Amino acid sequence: MSAFAAVSRIIGAALFLGAAPGLLAAGNPPKRVVSINLCTDQLAMLLAAPGQLISVSDLAVEPRSSAMVEEARAYPINHAGAEEVWLMQPDLVLAGGYTSRATVSMLRRLGREVLEVQPAYSLADIRDRLARIGAALGREVRAEALIADFDARLEVLRAEVARSPSAAIYYANGYTTGDRTLAGEILMAAGFSNIAGDMRGGHLPLEKLAMADPEALITGTPYPGASRSEAVLAHPVVQAIRDRRASHPVADRDWLCGTPYVLQAVEELAIFRKEIE
């Protein structure tokens, strides 16, 4: 972390401490919040007042997917099932846009307030999600502080780039993500130009990857246990690009969810870019 970012964090924290009591008195914020989605877990842990968040999902303590395993260990774990969540008697449930429809509608039928938060598809979406969950928790000031800190750190990382090396994001099953995705924006912020171009996610045929011959290959980190989906990352063609060019793995936890932790991925990739230049 740069000195500037550290300072801005401290300022953010100070702002939050000064403003928090007034806010809690003002609205009628929820007192028992349960999060059942990996991304809302992390955003809620960043935003909630002490004692306000009473449970996070099991994925939050999964070190490959979650950037906040240590923090999450302090909370009781749920498995995103309606019955289990209802028994916790929450006054607000935070769910993801892709959380099982059955679970969400069941909880609503049982009279629980459910806030569905769509995944972040861009860096700007991260600010929006922070603000939305902050508002739902009655923690607007904390959210503003986090957003200001996020903006400041991102500004520092978006340094001048003389030349953007070409890069391909290549995941299991030959999946790639273009500029109009969070991972794509992270790649751009780190100073690369994505060979997938101005698109969302999609299948990148191995042949097209070979023909594009990118200067850098950004891959995921493999999960334990075998899968044919990930076997493509060991294909001779991918190996050849790795050997002749450069390759860098980014752990899912660093950019799976739109949280301020994606700045770590930006920072890491920017360092990687400098290495190959």
Added chain:
Amino acid sequence: MTPVLRILIPLVILLALVSLALGPAGLGLGESLRALVLGGDGPAVLVMREIRLPRVLLALMIGASLGLSGAAMQGFLRNPLAEPGIIGVSGAAAFGAVLALQTGFAALFALALPLAALAGALVAVLLLVALAGPRGGSLTLILAGIAISAMAGALTSLVLNLSPNPYAAGEIVFWMMGSLADRSVTHVMLALPFTLLGWLLLLRSARGLEALTLGEDAAEGLGIDLTRLRWQVVLGTAAAIGAATAVAGVIGFVGLVVPHLLRARVAGRPGRLLAVSAVGGAAMLLAADIAVRLIAPDRDLKLGVLTALIGAPFFLRLLWQMRRARA
């Protein structure tokens, strides 16, 4: 050479060339063949030698294995409905492969994966031959096949669902439906030894299968060792299907349709049908693999989807014919 082979072999060569020329990289035919043969160090060479060539080789090998073992099983069981996909042999092989991959056994030595698939296939073939041997009848064979398929499918799904890998559960479709997408030369080398062993065993059963058409007693009178013949068919099928399934998943119906289409061309002789079905199987799988790429270029449409769409109505027609023959 059987006259039908004079048509089938050029057809296979033509389909192989079409398959080599087909792909999202957008290479011209001349350019792609030049890269394949002459080599060099451009990306085109990588595409041709590491992506398209293994795909064509695997389609040839696996198609031949499916056609050959279908013909051999039909000849040995004297039952036109026998086919490794339908009666659960491929499914059991897939379970063997999945188990080996998820337990880490597959990583112990190079041939561990096809060996585990072979073991799975072997258990299924042994069960089938024991339950529905030459005197078992169609009904027993199909019912035993349904039970073995269901069991193997359930166990495969169970193992994949319990895997710590988040992608594994999504791969149930691959193991049940089969695909040749993004396989490499490594997979060709992995499948080759057991495939060749299977072909050798099955092709050598030709004389025995011919004799068997006269009945078991007559076959023994002709000097055929029936126990040896049974083991040839059982082990040959297990080896060929095990190797094929370990790298490409379950591809059904090729072994049913191909021998059936070609049987009349060899005057119904099960021995001569073997080699012809192997070539026919290669042609059918190459054609199916071309079709999946033409229908859905960017989506990895599973091969088994296509072969089942063609094969299942065929299977129903066969049942219909058997019904009429009995009436």
